[in-house]
Every structure is written in C-alpha cells, then in structure tokens.
Amino acid sequence: RISSKIVNLTSIENVDLHDNNLKGSIPSGIEKLVNLSSFIVSYNAITGTIPDGFDSLSNLQLLHLHGNRLRGT
Secondary structure, eight states: OOOGGGGGOTTOOEEEOTTSOOEEOOOTTGGGOTTOOEEEOOSSEEEEEOOGGGGGOTTOOEEEOOSSEEEOO
8 A cells, every 4th residue: 555654755756656566545645745746656456536636736747547446537
C-alpha cells in the first residue's frame, strides 16, 4: 500500500511506484505535495477513488494511474 505518510514529504518531486503489486488507495492529502512533478503508480492493485487533490498540483506534469481499479475522473 501507499503509506499515508507520503503526504508529509512536501519536498518530493517524483513518485514512481509502478508495477509493485500495491494495494489499498491513494492517500488523501496528496495536494500537500506542492513540488510533485510526476506521480506514477500504474499497474498495481490500487482501488478507490482518485483524490481531488491532484487538480491543485500546479507542478504536476505526469500522472499515470492506469492498470489499477480506480474510480473517478
């Protein structure tokens, strides 16, 4: 699973956890990662909804969520 503590890493710029058999959901509070430019979690077993926080990340250039069981737009 993706630890909820990831949202405390406010200086992080890139997250690449693709193809790691991660389960659970994407933690809420993702909007705290203001320096995030890429978030790649494709090809895991992540479920739930896509957090609203992604739309406020102005530095985000790459978002890969495919290959999971997520809902939302």
